[in-house]
Amino acid sequence: MEVVAELSVCTYTKATTRLHSSQLSISSTHLSYLRRRAFRPITRPRDARITCSVTSDQVQAPIAVQAEGPKTKNDCYGVFCLTYDLKAEEETKAWKKTINISVSGAAGMISNHLLFKLASGEVFGPDQPIALKLLGSERSFQALEGVAMELEDSLFPLLREVKIGINPYEVFQDAEWALLIGAKPRGPGMERAGLLDINGQIFAEQGKALNAVASPNVKVIVVGNPCNTNALICLKNAPKIPAKNFHALTRLDENRAKCQLALKAGVFYDKVSNMTIWGNHSTTQVPDFLNARINGLPVKEVIKDHKWLEEEFTEKVQKRGGVLIQKWGRSSAASTAVSIADAMKSLVTPTPKGDWFSSGVYTTGNPYGIAEDLVFSMPCRSKPCLRKFKRILQGDGDYELVKDVIFDDYLLKRINKTEAELLAEKRCVAHLTGEGVAFCDLPEDTMLPGEM
């Protein structure tokens, strides 16, 4: 791990060795804290409990304290409506402030993998409690209940709250991470422009909701396609949130590219580093074999078959999803969820020395000469910081663009093509970004095989 000379103190986790009353009262808008505080078991810890409308038929009448009023159906789910024992928590002195994670498309298959990974502590570590706020639709509400029931039955010690709902203004409340997975699939005969418009409206609405109710420094990862332009729409509708906090997921492409290079070179995949995906999460994307390294050496020095690199490699990365659908009969939910967890971990842990990761991020101010005001996949490094009390090096959720990359004509030509596509997509959604009348001249279908 690289220890950078100038370390800031993490602004993101706000780690505390214990929860003080003063801190509780500061976050006065945070319902769960109020609830915990209200029921903080001082004299009768064992009797402290709280009723919840979802389970009111099951729970004993409260003995010590009453809930602060009737809750809406979506405020909490089942066992997660119950008091978490704050006193015992304080005794461990290790718990940190709960991280609020909102997830859209929460009843879908990608989420079904991702939520259980998050709840098990895989992303934020074994001493970091989390709350999951799940956004579904009217149609998927029962399935959301099923997901919440399975989360109950899993007894994850780190999972302190689960909330389900269909209103983003409720579900995104106080979100510190928003994982926007849900999107409408493309219907039969629908053009990419039509898909951009339908999903763009969803992401415009979700951007407004994040702007209104999420944590002002919320990190947003857009997975629903077309994810780059959806992320652009989302950030344009959330002016209070820093534009650099919005990500479009290209990590699965990066992971697949690393695996294909490993296969070709005959090395295990952990030997491949510095893999950039440039541009759009579409068939114009550019897996960059010029800057990537194998065992620390430039790929072109290790893989002598340059024809394969130029003509087959990119296609192998892009066709992976389609081949998977043929083999497996479903899209790649598990590995997509892994790549979302990877993307989050990359932001909250220090990037290994000399390496980087790819993410679709806001281009304004980029050092590569890429057109500004787009969401474009580029090489990133997390910004390390020191956790205040424990002196542990970690990422703070923020990142910086990598400067020491090289370009050749071949790479630039392909970057220009994916840039042109993203500019065209942007013109298609001008009505959703507040930039006037949309004009759509997308030349071809560039959806990745196996994705909707």
Next chain:
Amino acid sequence: MEVVAELSVCTYTKATTRLHSSQLSISSTHLSYLRRRAFRPITRPRDARITCSVTSDQVQAPIAVQAEGPKTKNDCYGVFCLTYDLKAEEETKAWKKTINISVSGAAGMISNHLLFKLASGEVFGPDQPIALKLLGSERSFQALEGVAMELEDSLFPLLREVKIGINPYEVFQDAEWALLIGAKPRGPGMERAGLLDINGQIFAEQGKALNAVASPNVKVIVVGNPCNTNALICLKNAPKIPAKNFHALTRLDENRAKCQLALKAGVFYDKVSNMTIWGNHSTTQVPDFLNARINGLPVKEVIKDHKWLEEEFTEKVQKRGGVLIQKWGRSSAASTAVSIADAMKSLVTPTPKGDWFSSGVYTTGNPYGIAEDLVFSMPCRSKPCLRKFKRILQGDGDYELVKDVIFDDYLLKRINKTEAELLAEKRCVAHLTGEGVAFCDLPEDTMLPGEM
């Protein structure tokens, strides 16, 4: 954590700080070691590679060394056929011997959750490499390839080998864990006796295969239903493997029971302990509220509604799977996978002081007076041991039955009923356990709702 006075050194993991040549030659039957040894990169570490028939069209011609001969298609998959860099591994000095895990029903939804949990290090920890050997059927072989591809694309650093196949004698080779998830679902109009016979034949065959090729101390967890009797059939066909190594999964029932008690008592689920599921994984199972504890107190002292405990609690636990199917439209794959991981973790980590967990295990020698020679869910504690070099307390994969449990008439009556059912199931499969002619007099359908 309880530190027991007499600690043995772990026999299970055989942890080593590094792999010595001498150790490699000892495990001479272990193909992967031979392969690694053969390609151990001494003078030209970067060039060492190995071809694999699956990917021979993709991989460069080998430079330094040749593979030791043509491999069968099922011997390894894709990137997992490639040399793992043993030299770098030695430099870290932290890796342990790879654990071989075989999984049947590997193309199904439960496995789709479980395999990614195992590969991420959730069960065996962040410094424990694993190998996954996946058993499917002719029909599911393509889906198995899809699973292997998604595992490739996930770049799990701990996942050193993936093998797929349809022959248990190949897939169970050297298995140290066998997770038997695959089973035939019940067809329309099929009686439980018919299901017992069809699945019993599968588990008899798999028991023979384990006996022939698995590690002699393999731990076997049977998930496919009817899991208790399947586990009994399996162990009867594997006389070389200790009978106590076979488990029938009742951990999901235990987890659900804990959650329902927490809901009723109005406490978070981490306050419920000492939860036993007695008997069969069927509707005759006995979730034991007499011995269970909430905040360290007997459940009956905390939940005063004893009528609910006697008349509703068990039903709530058992109907959970059925309700989930209604809500979610699928069976509970994610929480089942969590419970399998829980069951494994319980065996390889020390059981917290005073607590226990449930598993369907062999009854011979049990202290409760339950009929011998059955697989019956009972309260277990893992056996702690010290890891040789690192002095870390862990479970060694073995367990002992808990002695300090109490019984009352109500509990005994119900235990007798589930015992009678398991004795009847055993008579149904006498032809598969080598005990003569089967005689089937199962009185009623006791499959749990939501399970096949």
